[in-house]
Amino acid sequence: xxxxxxxxxxxxxxxxxxxxxxxxxxxxxxxxxxxxxxxxxxxxxxxxxxxxxxxxxxxxxxxxxxxxxxxxxxxxxxxxxxxxxxxxxxxxxxxxxxxxxxxxxxxxxxxxxxxxxxxxxxxxxxxxxxxxxxxxxxxxxxxxxxxxxxxxxxxxxxxxxxxxxxxxxxxxxxxxxxxxxxxxxxxxxxxxxxxxxxxxxxxxxxxxxxxxxxxxxxxxxxxxxxxxxxxxxxxxxxxxxxxxxxxxxxxxxxxxxxxxxxxxxxxxxxxxxxxxxxxxxxxxxxxxxxxxxxxxxxxxxxxxxxxxxxxxxxxxxxxxxxxxxxxxxxxxxxxxxxxxxxxxxxxxxxxxxxxxxxxxxxxxxxxxxxxxxxxxxxxxxxxxxxxxxxxxxxxxxxxxxxxxxxxxxxxxxxxxxxxxxxxxxxxxxxxxxxxxxxxxxxxxxxxxxxxxxxxxxxxxxxxxxxxxxxxxxxxxxxxxxxxxxxxxxxxxxxxxxxxxxxxxxxxxxxxxxxxxxxxxxxxxxxxxxxxxxxxxxxxxxxxxxxxxxxxxxxxxxxxxxxxxxxxxxxxxxxxxxxxxxxxxxxxxxxxxxxxxxxxxxxxxxxxxxxxxxxxxxxxxxxxxxxxxxxxxxxxxxxxxxxxxxxxx
Numbered sequence: 124x125x126x127x128x129x130x131x132x133x134x135x136x137x138x139x140x141x142x143x144x145x146x147x148x149x150x151x152x153x154x155x156x157x158x159x160x161x162x163x164x165x166x167x168x169x170x171x172x173x174x175x176x177x178x179x180x181x182x183x184x185x186x187x188x189x190x191x192x193x194x195x196x197x198x199x200x201x202x203x204x205x206x207x208x209x210x211x212x213x214x215x216x217x218x219x220x221x222x223x224x225x226x227x228x229x230x231x232x233x234x235x236x237x238x239x240x241x242x243x244x245x246x247x248x249x250x251x252x253x254x255x256x257x258x259x260x261x262x263x264x265x266x267x268x269x270x271x272x273x274x275x276x277x278x279x280x281x282x283x284x285x286x287x288x289x290x291x292x293x294x295x296x297x298x299x300x301x302x303x304x305x306x307x308x309x310x311x312x313x314x315x316x317x318x319x320x321x322x323x324x325x326x327x328x329x330x331x332x333x334x335x336x337x338x339x340x341x342x343x344x345x346x347x348x349x350x351x352x353x354x355x356x357x358x359x360x361x362x363x364x365x366x367x368x369x370x371x372x373x374x375x376x377x378x379x380x381x382x383x384x385x386x387x388x389x390x391x392x393x394x395x396x397x398x399x400x401x402x403x404x405x406x407x408x409x410x411x412x413x414x415x416x417x418x419x420x421x422x423x424x425x426x427x428x429x430x431x432x433x434x435x436x437x438x439x440x441x442x443x444x445x446x447x448x449x450x451x452x453x454x455x456x457x458x459x460x461x462x463x464x465x466x467x468x469x470x471x472x473x474x475x476x477x478x479x480x481x482x483x484x485x486x487x488x489x490x491x492x493x494x495x496x497x498x499x500x501x502x503x504x505x506x507x508x509x510x511x512x513x514x515x516x517x518x519x520x521x522x523x524x525x526x527x528x529x530x531x532x533x534x535x536x537x538x539x540x541x542x543x544x545x546x547x548x549x550x551x552x553x554x555x556x557x558x559x560x561x562x563x564x565x566x567x568x569x570x571x572x573x574x575x576x577x578x579x580x581x582x583x584x585x586x587x588x589x590x591x592x593x594x595x596x597x598x599x600x601x602x603x604x605x606x607x608x609x610x611x612x613x614x615x616x617x618x619x620x621x622x623x624x625x626x627x628x629x630x631x632x633x634x635x636x637x638x639x640x641x642x643x644x645x646x647x648x649x650x651x652x653x654x655x656x657x658x659x660x661x662x663x664x665x666x667x668x669x670x671x672x673x674x675x676x677x678x679x680x681x682x683x684x685x686x687x688x689x690x691x692x693x694x695x696x697x698x699x700x701x702x703x704x705x706x707x708x709x710x711x712x713x714x715x716x717x718x719x720x721x722x723x724x725x726x727x728x729x730x731x732x733x734x735x736x737x738x739x740x741x742x743x744x745x746x747x748x749x750x751x752x753x754x755x756x757x758x759x760x761x762x763x764x765x766x767x768x769x770x771x
Contacts, residue, residue, distance in 0.1 A: 193219075
């Protein structure tokens with residue numbers, strides 16, 4: 124199902140194409156005989172031009188063709204909407220020095236009650252030869268959407284396009300093709316400046332400048348007009364999803380865009396929960412070359428006391444090929460089916476490639492508001508007496524009630540005045556992040572790698588969290604972390620290999636985890652409850668490698684515990700060594716593996732350096748998650764594993 128706003132955008136795209144088409148159609152040549160019969164190059168003007176194009180109606184009160192051999196009658200004949208000659212054939216024979224339209228209006232109906240009107244001013248097409256326009260300009264435009272829930276209005280600044288092929292544009296939108304022909308370039312360049320649009324809900328969008336290059340596409344079986352109409356209808360009213368999927372796949376494969384550069388994008392919203400402002404300094408896309416991919420520079424988001432900034436966000440190596448393949452698979456089904464299943468929706472996911480982020484900062488609002496100023500006890504009003512420095516009669520009791528409940532007057536130079544500053548803003552920063560995805564299988568990437576460098580945050584933000592929530596108690600005010608996670612999904616073996624999960628903290632140390640989980644398939648990543656339940660029955664643990672390297676955290680832990688227990692650090696260390704050597708083996712079942720783990724832990728406590736524990740399931744299929752959950756004791760699990768532990 125396509126959202127009404129999406130359908131409106133599609134129709135807007137069709138309307139823009141129709142505007143360009145009208146510029147060519149309005150001056151389309153008469154047959155060759157008429158050209159030869161014309162006396163000389165001349166200026167020709169026609170009035171009250173009305174051109175219906177599907178759901179869009181184009182109106183031009185006045186159109187002038189300069190430097191043409193066409194007569195007024197020729198132009199009026201060409202503009203007849205019921206002409207038997209295809210538009211692209213007429214456009215291909217067009218020659219004129221320029222086409223001028225002082226006011227051009229595009230009226231679009233739908234979806235629903237929506238009515239969109241775009242009015243262009245001072246439209247001029249120059250150097251029109253054989254259906255190609257050397258330069259197309261408009262001084263600006265106004266946009267209005269009325270008669271529906273999506274009311275709004277906006278304006279465009281100057282619009283400019285070069286190397287516009289009107290014949291190719293007409294062929295793409297109106298002439299069916301097999302979707303396999305060559306790409307037909309429609310625009311060489313497109314430039315739009317000073318775009319502003321505001322809707323009735325209080326959302327305003329602004330774009331300072333938009334540049335595009337090498338826009339075009341291939342002809343598709345339904346024509347672009349027909350394909351857009353099918354996609355806009357979506358799956359509403361029990362429509363055959365095969366038709367929708369085929370049209371969507373055709374449009375994705377047929378579209379071609381060389382590059383796009385947008386500067387000064389801002390979206391503001393007057394939400395009752397607080398004004399919101401989102402800005403992007405520059406957004407750029409390139410289909411090829413050294414900067415192929417999408418780049419976003421200087422992103423900011425502000426809402427109340429929350430401020431977020433990203434220096435750069437880049438996405439490279441993306442591909443819609445998996446999406447197209449999934450759509451084509453649906454289109455080739457022998458019988459129609461309703462809706463899309465979770466599996467099909469996953470398969471529609473594109474290949475994401477590599478995502479990188481740099482210079483992230485998040486300023487969080489203070490946890491509490493400014494504290495109330497509290498006066499010293501010596502300054503507190505006394506019952507029945509005027510407080511020091513107060514007004515006569517302040518605090519006096521009259522008939523058992525305070526005559527003046529206000530506090531004393533505090534002057535700026537008063538040495539007893541209490542100055543309370545608001546709580547400082549808390550900041551989270553990230554120097555660099557990288558997220559890489561391998562080719563997807565049923566919508567799930569076969570490989571995933573995440574790295575975070577220079578993640579810094581106040582320690583109090585994690586207070587109360589499991590395990591790491593105790594770090595503030597060990598004297599850490601700020602945390603500086605590096606994180607790495609690398610995983611591979613083998614769909615055939617149904618294994619999830621956690622090749623590396625590493626967390627390194629400055630003045631703390633490093634913890635590294637690796638392992639293999641069995642019984643894991645793409646369907647388990649749907650996020651649904653049945654999939655999570657299935658994981659408990661099908662999943663298993665095959666291998667586990669754990670490495671702990673101390674770089675100061677253990678010493679802080681020992682110092683904090685010694686203070687709480689009123690013991691010297693060396694005394695507490697000896698107790699922990701004894702507990703490791705004797706207590707841990709007892710808890711784990713006193714097997715050889717348990718004693719080995721206890722001995723390694725004792726050695727680590729005595730001299731905190733590196734602790735390594737490796738475990739392998741004896742059964743090739745691993746130990747099932749349900750078995751781990753139902754085990755009566757740790758010994759029952761260790762007996763099914765080969766364990767190796769060592770320290771330093």
